[in-house]
Amino acid sequence: MMKRIIIGGLAILLACSPALAQKTVLTIGMGTADASTLDPHSATSTADKGVLNYIFNGLVRIKPGQISPEFIEPDLAESWSANPAGTEWTFKIRHGVQCHHDYGEFTAEDAVFSIKRASDKKTSSFANDFNQLSNVEAVDPYTVKVTLQHPVAGFLGYLANLHGGNMVCKKAVEALGDKFSKNPIGTGPFEFVEYQPQQYVKLAANKKYFRGAPQIEQIMYRYIPDDASRDLAFESGELDLVYGKQDQSWIDRISKVPGIKVLAMEPGELSTLFINTTIKPFDDLRVRQAIAYSINRKQIVALKGAGSSREAVSVVPSGYLGTDQQAELYPYDPEKAKALLKEAGFPNGLTIQTIHTTFGGMLSVIQAVQAQLKKTGINLDIQLVDHATYHAQIRKDLSQLVHYQAARFPVADVYLTQFYDSASIVGTPTAITNFSHCNVADTEIRAARIETDPAKQKELWKEAQDKLIKNVCGIPVFEQLQIWAWHDDLDLGYDLKGSLNLSPPITEKTHFTK
Known part of the structure; x- marks a missing residue:
C-alpha cells in the first residue's frame, strides 16, 4: 500500500512498510595498505586472515566469538570420530554444500584435496602443521579418513577454519591456477566479487550458504593504513566496523563517541x-x-x-x-x-x-x-x-x-x-x-x-x-x-569475546538494526 502526502503542493510518495530500506552493505576498515594474498593456505598477515574468514569454512570451526578449543563445533563436517589412539580420524561431510560461483558441490574429494594442499610446502605456509599426516582419503563422496603417523596435540584444531584448515574447492583451484591467490573460491557465507589493489576487496552474500543466506548483502573490505584517515572515515559513518589503533588512548577516545562499541578482544x-x-x-x-x-x-x-x-x-x-x-x-x-x-x-x-x-x-x-x-x-x-x-x-x-x-x-x-x-x-x-x-x-x-x-x-x-x-x-x-570498534546499529549476531582470525566473524546472522 502506498500513501500520497501533499506538502506545499509537492507530492511525495512514502512507502508505509518499511519506511526506510534497512542497510545491507557492511564497510570494514583494515589498517594495512593492501592484501598480501587471498589464498587461505598462504595467508599469514592479520589483514588477510580476517577477510578470508568470511569466504572459507573448515571441516570444523570454533563457535563465532570464541577462541578456546572447547567451543569446536561442526562446519563442513557434520560429525567426526577418532580411534582411541588418536591416529585415525573420520569426518562425515555435509550433503549439498555448494562452492561459490557454481564450482559444484563440496564433497570428500575437495576435503582430501584441501588437506593435501595445506600439507604441501609448495602450496602452503602451514605445511608443518600436517607433518604427522600419513594418509588422507575419500572413503566415499561424503566420508574422509585422515591417518596420522602419531597422535597430534589439538589435531582437530588444525582442521578448523583457520590457516591450513580452510577448505578450498578443487575445481576452482585447478581452473584458476596462479590466479586463485587473488580470486578465492570457498563455501563460506560470502563469496569473492572483486579485488582492487591498495583499495578494497568486495564480497557478496552467498545465497546458497548451507546455514542460510546472509542478511548482509555485500561487504566492502577497505585497506586504509593511515590511522587518522581510518578514524575520520569511521567516525563519519563511512565505515561500519574498524580495526582500531592498538593503544589505550585510542580506546579511551573512541569509547566516548556516542553510538560506538569498542572491544579489546582475544587472542593476544x-x-x-x-x-x-x-x-x-x-x-x-x-x-x-x-x-x-x-x-x-x-x-x-x-x-x-x-x-x-x-x-x-x-x-x-x-x-x-x-x-x-x-x-x-x-x-x-x-x-x-x-x-x-x-x-x-x-x-x-x-x-x-x-x-x-x-x-x-x-x-x-x-x-x-x-x-x-x-x-x-x-x-x-x-x-x-x-x-x-x-x-x-x-x-x-x-x-x-x-x-x-x-x-x-x-x-x-x-x-x-x-x-x-x-x-x-x-x-x-x-x-x-x-x-x-x-x-x-x-x-x-x-x-x-x-x-x-x-x-x-x-x-x-x-x-x-x-x-x-x-x-x-x-x-x-x-x-x-585485537582492537575493534563498530557502530551500535551493527548486530554481529553473537557475543564477541575473540576470534582466532583476529577480526570479528561476519556470519549469516550479522545484520543492521536500522
Whole structure:
C-alpha cells in the first residue's frame, strides 16, 4: 500500500512498510595498505586472515566469538570420530554444500584435496602443521579418513577454519591456477566479487550458504593504513566496523563517541624479538642475553595501555594449553646488559639491523624497543617497508632481528613448532617462522607432539620453553589484544569475546538494526 502526502503542493510518495530500506552493505576498515594474498593456505598477515574468514569454512570451526578449543563445533563436517589412539580420524561431510560461483558441490574429494594442499610446502605456509599426516582419503563422496603417523596435540584444531584448515574447492583451484591467490573460491557465507589493489576487496552474500543466506548483502573490505584517515572515515559513518589503533588512548577516545562499541578482544598476539643465532655476534649467548636484559616490558605495556595489552609470560602466549605461566623470562636490567656486552667484546656497544613493517601497531613497539636498546649501547637500525614486503623479506632471512607479532591455535605445540622447531627455520625447504634458527628444544617439542599422557606432555612443553628462554631464541615482549570498534546499529549476531582470525566473524546472522 502506498500513501500520497501533499506538502506545499509537492507530492511525495512514502512507502508505509518499511519506511526506510534497512542497510545491507557492511564497510570494514583494515589498517594495512593492501592484501598480501587471498589464498587461505598462504595467508599469514592479520589483514588477510580476517577477510578470508568470511569466504572459507573448515571441516570444523570454533563457535563465532570464541577462541578456546572447547567451543569446536561442526562446519563442513557434520560429525567426526577418532580411534582411541588418536591416529585415525573420520569426518562425515555435509550433503549439498555448494562452492561459490557454481564450482559444484563440496564433497570428500575437495576435503582430501584441501588437506593435501595445506600439507604441501609448495602450496602452503602451514605445511608443518600436517607433518604427522600419513594418509588422507575419500572413503566415499561424503566420508574422509585422515591417518596420522602419531597422535597430534589439538589435531582437530588444525582442521578448523583457520590457516591450513580452510577448505578450498578443487575445481576452482585447478581452473584458476596462479590466479586463485587473488580470486578465492570457498563455501563460506560470502563469496569473492572483486579485488582492487591498495583499495578494497568486495564480497557478496552467498545465497546458497548451507546455514542460510546472509542478511548482509555485500561487504566492502577497505585497506586504509593511515590511522587518522581510518578514524575520520569511521567516525563519519563511512565505515561500519574498524580495526582500531592498538593503544589505550585510542580506546579511551573512541569509547566516548556516542553510538560506538569498542572491544579489546582475544587472542593476544605475542610480540617477540627473534635474533638470528647463527650469525656473528649473535651466536654469542652473552650478546643475546644483553639484548634480553635491555627490554623493559612494563614500559612497553604502559605505552600501549593496560586495557589493550599485557606483559608476555613465556615464549608461548598466555592462556594456551601448555603455556608455562610462571616462566623465568630475563628481567629488565640495563647494567647487566652493559656488563655482558663488555664481556663479549663490545664495550662501546653494537649495531643491529632489522627490516620492519610500517604497520602502525607494530611500528610504535619497535620504536620503543629501539629507544630501550640505545640506553645499553645497542643501536637498532630500522629499515621500514610495507607490510607485504616485510613478510616476504623476513621469510628470506634478510633481517638480523625480526619483530613478529602473532596468535595461533591455542595449544603450545602449534607455537613451539612454528617458531622454534628447527624444521621451521626460514630459508629451509620446510620453513615456517623460525627466524632465530634455534634448535635447542627440538627433542622436547617433538616428544610432546606425540605424547598421549597429558601431564607428561605439559612437562615436555615446559622444558622446551625453559630451554628456549635460557638460550634467548626469542625475547617475548608483550601481548597485544585485537582492537575493534563498530557502530551500535551493527548486530554481529553473537557475543564477541575473540576470534582466532583476529577480526570479528561476519556470519549469516550479522545484520543492521536500522
